[in-house]
Amino acid sequence: MKKVVRKNQIIVTALAIMIVVAGYLNFTGQEISTSGLVSSQNKEQAAKKTSDGKKDSVETSADSKEKEDKKDTKTDISAEDEGSDDYTVNEDGEVVASKENPGEAVMVSNSLSGDYFSSAKLSREQNRAKNKSTLMEIINNKSVASADKKAAVKEVAAITAAAEKENAAELMLEAKGFSDAMVSISEGNADVVVSAKELSNQQIAQIEDIVKRKTGIAAQKIVITPVAVEE
Secondary structure, three states, X not given: OHHHHHHHHHHHHHHHHHHHHHHHHHHHHHHHHHHHHHHHXXXXXXXXXXXXXXXXXXXXXXXXXXXXXHHHHHXXXXXXXXXXXXXXXXXXXXXXXXXXXXXXXXXXXXEEOOOHHHHHHHXXXXXXXXXXXXXXXXXXXXXXXXXXXXXXXHHHHHHHHHHHHHHHHHHHHHHOOOOOEEEEEEOOEEEEEEEOOOEXXXXXXXXXXXXXXXXXXXXXXXXXXXXXXXX
């Protein structure tokens, strides 16, 4: 009887030990699993931080490059703006350089015969004389309506005024050293032809100012063309 009881006690003790061991193993497995999960989450967070850091670095680099590009663009524009207003014109038509080296304005030149200016001015006067003659016939014709006569008189006056302005501008240009120059006025515009292979900024400003003062035509409606006259 005692042996049976002792045997049962041994069995119970063994079962208790097995239960304790099984519980310990189960707890240890859960802890390892949890630790692995935490480690995995930490790795994901670290990778995300690294990715965000790289993204921020790229964005910062892009912003810096964009700012540098804008700065360079402003510098280029400022450099282009420099060089304007290289001269001023006084009341006497003289040009005064505002900088020591204003630069040259090279313009396209045409090669013309030596008698170009004399023949062109002669042709201009002949055409005007012909136009005036036609207008005078209208004015003196009794069968022409009064309104048409008034229009013809107005046209004759305009032709005469244009001729006087052209002559005044040409004489002033000659006095300033442009011996061969022709000014033609038509419909509120002035075309100026000057004997020169090229004109500097100062010379262009001087010619423009003379024509503007003598004809009353705005600068934006004045076209200056240099030509090379063959000897």
